[in-house]
Amino acid sequence: MDKSIEHEFHFSKRAQQLTSSAIREILKVTEKAEIISFAGGLPAPSGFPVDVIRLAFDKVLRDSGKVALQYGTTEGFSPLRNWIAEEMNKEGANITSDQILMVSGSQQALDLISKIMVDDGDKILVENPSYLGALQAFSVYQPNYMPVLTDDGGLVPDSITPQVAKNARFIYALPNFQNPTGRTLNLERRQKLVSIMANLNIPIIEDDPYGELRYNGTPKPSLLSLSNKLGGNVIRLGTFSKVLAPGLRLGYVIAPTSIIKKLVQAKQAADLHTCTLTQMAVYEVVKDGFLEQHLPKVRNIYKTQCNCMLEAIQKEFPAETKWTKPEGGMFLWINLPEYIDSTELLKKAVNRNVAFVTGRPFYIAPGYGQNNTIRLSFATVPEEKIKQGVSILGQLIKENL
Ligand SMILES: Cc1ncc(COP(=O)(O)O)c(C=O)c1O
Structure with missing residues (x-):
C-alpha cells in the first residue's frame, strides 16, 4: 500500500489556488466510446502533418543531431525566431527577433507573464467569459480579477474606463475566434482597445492561437501591429499547436525587449529552455513555406465541420436559442433561454450520450449568460456524429422549454 496516501502533506498557499479544470473533469465522462463529445478543445488529428514532421525530425537528427540534443539558449532557436519575426512583419508588426521568446506552448507564456507581472491582489482585466486555461494560470498568482464587459461582438473597449483599469497589471484579450x-473583435474595436490601453499605459496580452484558422470573412490586423505606432504595449502569444500539432508543445511570446529579458529569467528558473530538437524540426517544417499549402487543408476541415454544425443547429434548435457564427477556430457558443440551466441540461445530455461544456467555468464573475450558455466544439467530431449529436441536443432543449 502507498503509505503517502495516509500522510498529510503541507501545500503552499499558492498550491491551494490550483484547481483541476472543469473541462478535464467533463472529459473523463466523455471518454466512453458511445458518447458524442462536443466538450473537448482538441484540434483535429486529421490536420496533423505526421509524415512531414517525422521527416523533419529525421533530417535534424541526421544532419545536426549533436546540436539538437544539446542544451540550447533560453530565448530559443534563432533561425525559428527570425522566421517568426519575418512572418509577423509581413503583417505589419515591425518587430525584431530579439523581441521573441520561444516557450513550451503558449500556456507556459501565460504562467511566466503572471509570474513576472502579478503580485497577490494585483488587478488584472479579463474578458468575461474567457479562456479557462488562462484563468487557471493567472489564479496561481492570486490576482484580483476585474471582468471586462463582452457582448455579441466580443470585448467592449468602451467599458474600460480609467476607473475600471486603474492600476491593472494587464488586460488579457482573445481577438480571434x-x-x-x-x-x-472587429477592426474598430481593435483600434479602440489598443488606443485606450496605450493611453492608460497598461499592457495588452494578445492571445491568438486560432488566428490562422480563419475560414470566413477577412483577416483583421493583430493588436500587436495596430499598437506599434502607439508605443507598442502589446505582448502577443503565438503557438504551433493549432497550425501543426499541440503535442509539439511549441509557442512563442512577442514583447518589448525589457519584458522579454524578465521572461527569459523566469523561464530559466522554470525549465531552462524549450526543447531544441522540436524547435529545429519545426523550423525545418515551416522554413520553405509549408504552412501555405498545409493551412488551407486544416481550415477546410474546420470550415466543413463548423458549417455542418451550424446547419444542424439551424434545423434542430428551437427559435428561443441564439448561437455564434464563428469566422474561424473551433468553437460555437450557444445561448439557451435564461430559464434553462446548462448544468442540468448537461446531465440529461450525458444520459443520452452527448456531451458539451457548460458556460459557467469560463466566467470569472457573474455575467450575462453564465447559467444558460454552452460551448460546443466541432473540431474532432465527424459530420454524421455532429448531425446526430445536435439533433439529440435540440430535442432536449425543446423538452425543457
Ligand atoms: C485561447 C488559448 N490560449 C492558449 C492555449 C494553449 O495553447 P498551447 O498549446 O500553445 O499551450 C489554448 C489551447 O487550447 C487556447 O485555447
Whole structure:
C-alpha cells in the first residue's frame, strides 16, 4: 500500500489556488466510446502533418543531431525566431527577433507573464467569459480579477474606463475566434482597445492561437501591429499547436525587449529552455513555406465541420436559442433561454450520450449568460456524429422549454 496516501502533506498557499479544470473533469465522462463529445478543445488529428514532421525530425537528427540534443539558449532557436519575426512583419508588426521568446506552448507564456507581472491582489482585466486555461494560470498568482464587459461582438473597449483599469497589471484579450465563444473583435474595436490601453499605459496580452484558422470573412490586423505606432504595449502569444500539432508543445511570446529579458529569467528558473530538437524540426517544417499549402487543408476541415454544425443547429434548435457564427477556430457558443440551466441540461445530455461544456467555468464573475450558455466544439467530431449529436441536443432543449 502507498503509505503517502495516509500522510498529510503541507501545500503552499499558492498550491491551494490550483484547481483541476472543469473541462478535464467533463472529459473523463466523455471518454466512453458511445458518447458524442462536443466538450473537448482538441484540434483535429486529421490536420496533423505526421509524415512531414517525422521527416523533419529525421533530417535534424541526421544532419545536426549533436546540436539538437544539446542544451540550447533560453530565448530559443534563432533561425525559428527570425522566421517568426519575418512572418509577423509581413503583417505589419515591425518587430525584431530579439523581441521573441520561444516557450513550451503558449500556456507556459501565460504562467511566466503572471509570474513576472502579478503580485497577490494585483488587478488584472479579463474578458468575461474567457479562456479557462488562462484563468487557471493567472489564479496561481492570486490576482484580483476585474471582468471586462463582452457582448455579441466580443470585448467592449468602451467599458474600460480609467476607473475600471486603474492600476491593472494587464488586460488579457482573445481577438480571434475567442475560446470559448468563437467571437471575433472587429477592426474598430481593435483600434479602440489598443488606443485606450496605450493611453492608460497598461499592457495588452494578445492571445491568438486560432488566428490562422480563419475560414470566413477577412483577416483583421493583430493588436500587436495596430499598437506599434502607439508605443507598442502589446505582448502577443503565438503557438504551433493549432497550425501543426499541440503535442509539439511549441509557442512563442512577442514583447518589448525589457519584458522579454524578465521572461527569459523566469523561464530559466522554470525549465531552462524549450526543447531544441522540436524547435529545429519545426523550423525545418515551416522554413520553405509549408504552412501555405498545409493551412488551407486544416481550415477546410474546420470550415466543413463548423458549417455542418451550424446547419444542424439551424434545423434542430428551437427559435428561443441564439448561437455564434464563428469566422474561424473551433468553437460555437450557444445561448439557451435564461430559464434553462446548462448544468442540468448537461446531465440529461450525458444520459443520452452527448456531451458539451457548460458556460459557467469560463466566467470569472457573474455575467450575462453564465447559467444558460454552452460551448460546443466541432473540431474532432465527424459530420454524421455532429448531425446526430445536435439533433439529440435540440430535442432536449425543446423538452425543457
Ligand atoms: C485561447 C488559448 N490560449 C492558449 C492555449 C494553449 O495553447 P498551447 O498549446 O500553445 O499551450 C489554448 C489551447 O487550447 C487556447 O485555447
